[in-house]
Amino acid sequence: MRHRWDEKAIADITVALDGPAQSDLRQRIYSARLLGNDPELVLHGGGNVSVKTLLPNVFGELAPVTLVKASGQDLATIGEAGFTALDHDYLVRLANVGSLSDVAMKDELMLHLARPHEKPPSIEALMHVFLAPKYVDHTHPASILALTNREGGIELITEVFGSNICVIPYAKPGFMLARAVAEAYERDSDCQGMILMHHGLITWGETAREAYDRTIDLVNRAEIYLTGATSHDRVAPVSEAATRSAIHRYRSIAPALRGAMIRHDCDTDHVTQRVVLRPIRDSETLGFLESDGGRELAFEPPLTPDNLIRTGMQPLWIATDDLGDEADPGQRLAAAVDDYSREYSKYYKRHGKADGSPGPGPKVVMLPGIGIVCMGRDVAEADTARDVTLQTVRVKATIAATGGRYQGLSEAQLYEMEYDPFQQAKLLRQDLALPSGTIALVTGAAGAIGSSICERLLQEGAHVAVTDLAGGQLDSLVGRLTAQHDGRVLAVPLDVTSEAAVAAGFESVVEQWGGLDLLVVNAGLAHVSTLSAMDLSNFRRLEEVNVEGTLLLLRQAAQLFGRQGAGGDVVVVSTKNVFAPGAGFGAYSATKAACHQLARIASLELAELDVRVNMVSPDAVFSHGDRKSGLWAEVGPDRMRARGLDEAGLQEYYRNRNLLKTKVTAEHVANAVMFFATRQTPTTGATIPVDGGLPDATPR
Numbered sequence: 001m002r003h004r005w006d007e008k009a010i011a012d013i014t015v016a017l018d019g020p021a022q023s024d025l026r027q028r029i030y031s032a033r034l035l036g037n038d039p040e041l042v043l044h045g046g047g048n049v050s051v052k053t054l055l056p057n058v059f060g061e062l063a064p065v066t067l068v069k070a071s072g073q074d075l076a077t078i079g080e081a082g083f084t085a086l087d088h089d090y091l092v093r094l095a096n097v098g099s100l101s102d103v104a105m106k107d108e109l110m111l112h113l114a115r116p117h118e119k120p121p122s123i124e125a126l127m128h129v130f131l132a133p134k135y136v137d138h139t140h141p142a143s144i145l146a147l148t149n150r151e152g153g154i155e156l157i158t159e160v161f162g163s164n165i166c167v168i169p170y171a172k173p174g175f176m177l178a179r180a181v182a183e184a185y186e187r188d189s190d191c192q193g194m195i196l197m198h199h200g201l202i203t204w205g206e207t208a209r210e211a212y213d214r215t216i217d218l219v220n221r222a223e224i225y226l227t228g229a230t231s232h233d234r235v236a237p238v239s240e241a242a243t244r245s246a247i248h249r250y251r252s253i254a255p256a257l258r259g260a261m262i263r264h265d266c267d268t269d270h271v272t273q274r275v276v277l278r279p280i281r282d283s284e285t286l287g288f289l290e291s292d293g294g295r296e297l298a299f300e301p302p303l304t305p306d307n308l309i310r311t312g313m314q315p316l317w318i319a320t321d322d323l324g325d326e327a328d329p330g331q332r333l334a335a336a337v338d339d340y341s342r343e344y345s346k347y348y349k350r351h352g353k354a355d356g357s358p359g360p361g362p363k364v365v366m367l368p369g370i371g372i373v374c375m376g377r378d379v380a381e382a383d384t385a386r387d388v389t390l391q392t393v394r395v396k397a398t399i400a401a402t403g404g405r406y407q408g409l410s411e412a413q414l415y416e417m418e419y420d421p422f423q424q425a426k427l428l429r430q431d432l433a434l435p436s437g438t439i440a441l442v443t444g445a446a447g448a449i450g451s452s453i454c455e456r457l458l459q460e461g462a463h464v465a466v467t468d469l470a471g472g473q474l475d476s477l478v479g480r481l482t483a484q485h486d487g488r489v490l491a492v493p494l495d496v497t498s499e500a501a502v503a504a505g506f507e508s509v510v511e512q513w514g515g516l517d518l519l520v521v522n523a524g525l526a527h528v529s530t531l532s533a534m535d536l537s538n539f540r541r542l543e544e545v546n547v548e549g550t551l552l553l554l555r556q557a558a559q560l561f562g563r564q565g566a567g568g569d570v571v572v573v574s575t576k577n578v579f580a581p582g583a584g585f586g587a588y589s590a591t592k593a594a595c596h597q598l599a600r601i602a603s604l605e606l607a608e609l610d611v612r613v614n615m616v617s618p619d620a621v622f623s624h625g626d627r628k629s630g631l632w633a634e635v636g637p638d639r640m641r642a643r644g645l646d647e648a649g650l651q652e653y654y655r656n657r658n659l660l661k662t663k664v665t666a667e668h669v670a671n672a673v674m675f676f677a678t679r680q681t682p683t684t685g686a687t688i689p690v691d692g693g694l695p696d697a698t699p700r
Contacts, residue, residue, distance in 0.1 A: 001038070001040060001041075001216055001219050001220050001223065003213075003216050004034055004038075005034065005209060005212060005213075007209075009030060010026055010027055010030045011026075013026045013029045013030050014079075014080075015029070015080050016080060017055070017080070018056075019054065019055075019056065019062065020053055020054050020062070021053040021054060021055055021065075021067075024051050024053040024067075024134075025051065025053065025067060025080060025083065027051070027135075027207065027208035027209075028049060028050075028051040028067065028083070028135065028208055029078060029079060029080065030208065031049065031135070031137070031208035031209070031211065031212050032049045032069070032075045032078050033075065033076060033077070033078065034212060035047060035049065035075055035137060035139055035212070035215070036074060036075025036076035036077070036078065037075075037076045039387065039391070040141060040142050040143070040219070041139045041140070041141050041215070041219070042075055042076075042139050042140060043140070043384070043387050043388055043391060044074065044310075044380075044383070044384040044387060044388070045072055045073065045074050045075075045384070046075075046140050046306050047069075047075050047137075047138055047139045047140060047200075048068065048069045048122055048124050048128065048138040049068075049069055049075065049128075049135075049136065049137050049138065050066055050067060050068040050069070050125075050128035050129075050135070050136045051066075051067050051134060051135050051136075051208070052064065052065070052066050052067075052088060052134050053065060053067060053134075055085060055114055055115075063087075063089075063114070064088040064089055065085045065086060065087065065088050065114045066085075066086045066088045066091070066125075066128055066129045067083040067084070067085050067086075068083065068084055068086060068121050068122065068125045068128045068129075069082060069083060069084075069121075069122060070082055070083060070084045070118070070119035070120060070121060070122065071119065071120045071121060071122040071123070072122075073119075081119075082119075084113065084118045084119050084120070084121045084125075085113065085114035085115050085118060086109065086112060086113060086114060086121060086125060086129060087112040087113070087114050088129060090112045091108065091109070091112055091126065091129045092129050092130065094108060094126060094129075094130075094175075095126075095130045095178070095179065095182050099175070100175040101175075102123075102174055102175075105126065105174060105175050106120075109121050109125055109126075123173050123174050124138060124173055124174075124177070124178070126174075126175060126178035127177060127178040127181050127182075127202075129178075130178050130179070130181065130182035130185075131181060131182065131185055131202075131204060132185065132189070133204035133205060133206060133211075134204075134205070134206050134207070135204060135205050135206070135207065135208045135210070135211040136202065136203075136204045136211065137202065137203050137204070137211045137212065137215055138200060138201070138202050139200055139201050139215060140199070140200035140201075140303070140304055140306065141200065141201055141215075141219045141222065142391055142394065142395050142398075143219055143222035143223045143226055144195060144200060144201045144218070144219065144222050145198075145200065145303045145304065145395050146222070146226055146395050146398045146399055146402070146404075147160065147195070147222055147225075147226075148195060148196070148197045148198055148199070148200075149198055149303055149395065149396075149399065149406060149407060149408060150399050150404035150405060150406060150407055151404065151405045151407045152404075153197060153407065154167050154169070154197065156404075157195055160221060160222065160225045161195075161218065161221060164190075164191055164192045165191060165192060165193055165194070165195055165218070166184045166185070166187075166188055166191045166193070166194040166195070167194070167195050167197065168180050168181060168184055168194055168195070168196045168197065169197050170196070170197045170198045170199065170409065170413065171196075172305075172413070172416055172417060173199070173305055173306075173417070177196070177199075181194060181196075181202065192214055192217075192218070193214050193215075193218055198303070198304060198305070198408065198409055199304050199305065199306075200304060201215065201218060201219070203215045203218065226398060226402055229402040229403065230398075230401045230402050231401065231402070231403060235284055235287040235288045235291050235294075235397050236287050236291070237283035237284045237286070237287045238283050238286040238287050238290065239283075240283070242283070242286060242369075243281065243282070243283050243286060245369070246281045246286055246369060246370050246371050247281055249369065249370045250279050250281060250370050250371055250373070251507060251510055251511060253323070253329050253333070253367075253370065254277055254279075254373070254510050254511075254514045254515065255510060255514065255515040255516075255560055255563040255564040256328075256329050256330040256333050256563055256564065256565060257277065257329075257333050257365065257373060257514070258274075258275060258277055258514040258515040258564060258566075259330060259333075259334075259515065259563075259564035259565040259566035260330065260333040260334040260336075260337045260361075260565075260566075261274075261275045261337060261361050261362075261375060262274050262275070262566040263361070270679060271435045271517075271566075271567070271679075272435055273377060273435055273436050273437060274377075274435050274436060274437030274438055274439070274517060275375040275376065275377065275382070275436075275437045275514070276375065276376055276377070276378055276379045276381075276382045276437050276439070276463060276513045276514060277373050277374070277375055277382065277513060277514025277515070278373070278374050278375075278376075278379070278382040278383055278385070278386045278513075278514075279371045279372065279373050279374070279386075280371055280372040280373075280374065280386055280389065280390055280393075281370075281371035281372075284394075284397075285371065285372060285390065285393055286368075286369070286371060288393050288397055289366055289367070289368040289369075289371070289372070290368050290369070293400060294368075295317060297393075297396045297397070297400065297406060298314075298315055298317060298366055298393075299314055299315070299317070300396065300406045300408050301313065301314075301408030301409050301410075301411075301414055302388075302392060302408065302409075302414075303391070303392050303395055303408075305409070305413075305414075305417040307388050307392065308414055308417055308418050309418065310363070310381075310384050310385050310388045311363050311364050311374075311385050311388055311389055311392070312360070312362060312363040312364060313344075313347065313411075313414050313415075313418065315362060315363075315364040315365060315366045315372075315389075316336060316337065316340045316362035316364070316365045316366070317365075317366045318333070318336050318365060318366070318367050319368060320367065320368055320369045320370070322336070323367075328563075330563070330565045334565075337361050337362065340359075340361060340362050341359045341360065341361055342359065343359070344359025344360055345359040346359075347359070347411070347415070350411070350415075351411075351412065351415040361375075362375070363375050363376070363385050364385060364389050372386075372389055372390075372393070373514075374386040374389055376437070377436035377437050378436060378437060378461070378463070378487075378488065379463060379487040379488055379513065380487055383487070430461075432460045432461035433460040433461075433674060433678050434457070434460045434461050434462050434677065434678060436461060437463075438457075438460075438461065438462040438463065438517050438518065438677075439462065439463045439464075439465075439509065439513050439514075439515060439516050439517050439518070440457050440462045440463070440464050440465065440516070440517065440518040440519070440520065440677075441464075441465040441467060441492070441505070441506070441509055441516055441518070441519050441520070442454050442457070442464060442465070442466060442467060442520040442522060443467050443468070443494065443496055443520065443521055443522050443523035443549075443553060444467075444468055444522035444523030444524060444573075444630075445466040445467055445468050445474070445477060445522070446466075446468035446469075446471075446473035446474045446477050446627070447468075447473075447522075447624075447627060447628075447629060447630045448621055448622070448623050448624035448627045448628060448629040448630075448666045449522060449573060449618065449621055449624065449629070449666045449669050449670075450468065450520075450522045450523075451477055451624055451625075451627050451666070452624045452665075452666030452667055452669065452670045453520055453522065453666075453669065453670045453673050454466055454477070454481060455481070455670070456667070456670035456671070456673070456674060457518075457670075457673075457674075457677070458481060458484070458485045458488060458489070460674065462488070462518070463488045463489075463490070463513055464481075464485075464488065464489055464490070465490045465492045465505070465508070465509045465512075466478050466481065466489060466490065466491055466492065467492040467493070467494035467505055467523075468493070468494065468523070469493065469494070469495060470493035473627075474491065474493060475491075477627075478491040490508070490509065490512050490513070492505045492508055492509070496523045496545060496549030496550075496552060496553060497544045497545055497548055497549050497552070498552075499552055502549075502552045502553060502556050503556060506556045506557070506560055510560070515560065515564045516557065516560055516561070516564070516568065517568050517569065518568065518569045518570075518571070518677050519553060519557045519568070519569070519570045519571070520570075520571050520572075520573065520673060521549075521550055521553050521554070521570065521571070521572040521573065521595075521599070522573040523545060523549055524545060524546050524573070524592065524595075524631070525541065525542050525545045525546060525588075525630075525634075526542075526585075526588045526630070526631040526634040526635055527539075527541070527542055527587045527588060527634065528584055528585060528634065528635055528638045529584065529586070529587060530583070530584050530586070531586050534586065534587065538587060539587045539591075542587045542588060542591045543587075543591050543594075545591075546588075546591035546592055546594070546595050547591050547594045547595055547598070550572065550594075550595040550598050550599070551598055554570065554598060554599070554602045554613075557570055557611075558602070558605070558606055558609075558611070561606065561609050561611045562609055565609075566610075567609065567610030567611060567612075568609070568610075568611045568612075569611065569612050569613075569614075569676060569677055569679070570599070570602060570606075570611065570612070570613040570614070571613075571614055571615070571616060571673050571676050571677065572595065572596065572599040572613070572614070572615045572616075573615075573616055573618070573669065573673075574592060574595065574596045574599070574615040574616065574617045574687060575588075575589075575592045575617055575618065575619070576617050576618070576619040576689065576691050576694055576697035577589040577592055577593075577697075578592055578593045578596045578617065579617070579696070579697040579698065579699055580694060580696040580697035581593075584638070585635070588631075596615060596687075599613050599614075599615050599685075600613075600615075600685055603684045603685035604685070607684060612676065612679070612683065612684040613684055613685065614676045614683060614684060614685065614686050614687070614688070615686070615687040615688070616669055616672040616673060616676075616687070616688050616690055617687050617688065617689045617690060617691065617697070617699070618664060618668070618669045618672075618690040618691060619654070619658070619664055619689075619690070619691035619692070619694060619697065620632075620651070620654035620655075620664050620691070621664055621665065621666050621668075621669060622636075622647075622651055623666075624665070624666035624667075636650060651663070655692070657694075658691055658692025658693050658694055659692060659693030659694070659695070660692040660693050661692070662692045663692075664690060664691060664692050668690050669690050672688045672690050675688065676688075687699040
């Protein structure tokens with residue numbers, strides 16, 4: 001493992017604290033980021049670090065505190081706000097308390113924050129308080145876990161590291177582990193670090209550099225041993241042809257698998273949770289799934305207690321033969337997910353939680369010949385499950401390749417950790433209008449209305465495929481949205497008039513996230529011409545985009561929703577011109593009327609799939625921020641000439657012609673889309689006018 005310490009880089013860390021804490025925390029942040037950015041040491045939000053320092057109190061005195069990573073913070077990006085300051089002198093006395101429940105420990109920690117309004121500390125905070133050294137690092141190195149998670153692990157660790165390492169038998173994270181670590185340090189304060197069985201590595205030092213040096217040294221020693229002890233390849237990778245086949249087969253079953261995972265409220269039948277899928281299909285993982293011991297190892301427990309809430313106690317394993325016809329695997333996948341949920345309920349009951357609620361669905365599904373599919377309520381959660389699962393597979397394979405037999409925690413230990421209040425708190429999600437895991441595709445996204453719809457969907461937690469013609473407008477929008485919602489934005493250059501492009505666009509969403517819940521048909525063209533002067537090629541150009549494009553999108557969505565089997569929504573951005581056409585605007589009015597009628601027919605045909613198709617009908621949306629409406633760029637000059645107005649005057653004219661005398665904005669259109677997307681009423685085939693009130697344009 002490469003030693004990456006760069007003393008000069010510490011000066012680039014910004015810390016607002018004054019006094020001795022400033023230098024201490026600057027080093028702590030730098031070192032934490034080094035650890036957090038190495039996936040061989042720490043994965044997504046895992047690990048913990050601390051520093052003991054002094055902070056001024058209200059009397060102007062410097063009081064001892066332990067600054068420890070707050071619960072759920074990511075070491076890779078942590079800054080000053082990611083640390084919680086604890087009253088060290090009070091909390092260190094808890095080492096002499098005989099026992100402390102998780103609830104009582106949490107109360108003590110929250111009562112003795114050194115500063116008000118701090119973020120909750122992690123379950124391992126007391127371990128950092130109880131250890132005497134100034135800097136403490138706790139990581140989960142893959143090489144260390146390959147030594148701890150095997151039969152005879154304690155003896156092997158002693159053989160590899162000698163007597164200068166303390167080995168701590170598994171203890172539940174929290175007070176009991178903190179006590180065990182403190183007692184071990186008291187017995188042997190000269191040891192270089194501690195290895196926690198099934199839990200990772202602790203190192204320390206009087207400087208951040210010293211603690212980091214020890215981590216790298218111990219991990220390298222573990223890696224050297226594993227390399228020398230490896231008697232054969234971990235697994236035999238599959239061929240390139242098998243990998244290509246896995247990619248194709250995954251795309252064919254992903255929507256059905258995602259559909260089987262979608263949860264509904266039993267009373268209202270409303271969707272309460274969707275999921276995002278992230279596959280693992282590298283040749284080595286595919287080889288692991290098809291190896292002789294692959295299934296047995298897959299069902300062995302997770303590597304660490306931290307991994308449990310990310311991947312669940314066990315994966316769902318579905319043999320290829322159990323899928324039947326992969327062209328329509330929905331029923332078999334749904335049955336497999338239901339069976340998994342029932343088994344989880346039995347696991348609840350075995351350990352005293354018999355409240356009658358169904359068990360959760362799997363977070364990891366293993367499909368030989370296809371790959372491992374990891375799931376989450378959003379892409380970040382799914383990516384965490386994916387990376388943890390990949391590490392787990394590789395560590396288990398390494399143990400086997402070095403002649404070991406995997407040994408994980410017992411079921412009782414796993415249950416105790418899975419329902420720990422600190423762990424469950426990490427899974428809390430902000431309440432948003434859309435169910436978690438919602439995936440949307442918006443066409444014509446680079447314009448005024450499209451960009452506003454994308455923004456609103458992202459604000460409400462959706463994952464959004466942002467589609468439009470390739471070019472600077474799309475690129476700039478995607479860049480801005482990605483900066484605010486990284487991971488939940490997918491750029492899809494798309495010409496809606498191309499069958500191949502539409503099919504490829506939908507396939508890219510399936511590949512990226514697993515399926516689709518909401519299609520917003522917004523792409524459209526306008527043209528100003530009287531019928532007597534109409535150029536047929538211009539009419540056909542509008543017909544291709546407004547009619548054929550809508551048809552292609554509806555067709556592709558219907559097929560995907562059918563494969564997914566869990567319902568969905570389509571919202572078509574129509575226009576007031578469908579109901580109140582304008583002279584000189586015949587090509588637009590006629591083709592949008594055809595688009596509108598296709599949507600109404602889709603509402604009839606797709607209802608049996610629980611797919612609702614509705615329309616919003618805006619008028620006079622000129623811009624959204626610095627994004628001009630393409631329609632008004634086409635129509636505006638003619639309208640201004642006809643009325644002798646400038647741009648501001650034209651906007652005022654349209655404001656005054658509606659009953660409410662109001663300016664219609666792109667945000668208003670996005671609100672209407674959200675009404676349908678959130679299914680607030682049992683409605684399909686309906687139109688919401690977004691026009692300030694135009695009596696002649698009222699749908700009828």
